[in-house]
Amino acid sequence: MELEKLQRDLKVSYNIQLDSIEDRVKDIVDHVANEWSIDLHRLTSHEIKILSETILDIETKTLHDEVETLLAQKEQIERKLERKSQTLQLAKYQIFDAMESQLSSDDEEALAKLHQVKLQTIDLFDLLSEIVESAIITALEKDKDSDMQESIHEVIKEITYEAIKEGSLNTIRIRKILSTILHATIEIAEASPVKAHDILYPTLKGMRSGLIHSITRFKQRLVFIPMEAKHILIEDYDTIIEDLNQTDSLFSQVVQVQADESSQLVKETLLTIKKDMHYDLDELLRISKETADVMKDRFSTFAKEAVKKADSAFKSPTAIEAKRMGIQVLGIAKTALGSALTSAKDVMEKKKES
DSSP states (O other): OOHHHHHHHHHHHOOTTSSSHHHHHHHHHHHHHHHSOOOGGGOOHHHHHHHHHHHHHHHTHHHHHHHHHHHHHHHHHHHHHHHHHHHHHHHHHHHHHHHHHTSOTTOHHHHHHHHHHHHHHSOHHHHHHHHHHHHHHHHHTSSSHHHHHHHHHHHHHHHHHHHHHTSOOOHHHHHHHHHHHHHHHHHHHHHSGGGHHHHHHHHHHHHHHHHHHHHHHHHHHHHHOOGGGTHHHHHTHHHHHHHHTTHHHHHHHHHHHHHHTSOHHHHHHHHHHHHHTHHHHHHHHHHHHHHHHHHHHHHHHHHHHHHHHHHHHHHSHHHHHHHHHHHHHHHHHHHHHHHHHHHHHHHHHHHHHO
């Protein structure tokens, strides 16, 4: 049988005007049997495929065209969304830059608060990918591999530090930052497999260094944090303590997850580097545990200071007077309650007598 002729005949002979799919399929099968003297049960796999695909193409043409139209519209909307998102991000930057220009460069506390809000408001993770990609491509343009690796290490360290330092140290936030940085690097490494190790090794080293730098900065700030700012510790105290005690596991998990989603070459490279970084991760955990200990000490100090303030408050003239009035009110309440109970008892006894 000439399959091309069969296919052309199927397209011409298919009666789309019949009421149901069942009727239309039965009609075309009967046509094949009569016109071509073919028993449906004896068709080859390829002939069955031709018959099925032809019917599918005819029956689903309208739906297929609608899907294609919707996909084209979706892609057009996505392009518009991307352009609008970029415009929105630019507007946010301009607003924060204008606000920052109104603050004194010496007012570090106000600037830090503004930067923290900025990081929470602006889409940091889209920005991170672009920064990492640009930085690594620039480093790759250097002539010597040693210079390239040093450049990647330093720039990834700085990017990691800047992304983490002003926000919370909770696991979800840090994991997302590290994953974003590593994912952007992996995309470049997979496009340059010959240099994969030279790109990924300084990247992991830089991420670790940036994370340690961020945690060390947090530890140093804990020592000088005033009583008035104790809410910074109290709000996420338990979560931050727990997270600080497992930063090495967090780092390893980020590398493992990204490795599992990468090509075999990049996966093997990442896991080999991670294994070689064992002692580096020990240092990360040591710094994290030291920071957790400092945080516990400061929290304990705040608690003691709060108790002292509360004790002083109870001894103040105002507190003594309030206490005296409270005792009087309690005495009046007890007397009133006693009178009420006595009256109720008298009423009940009179009812019994009657």
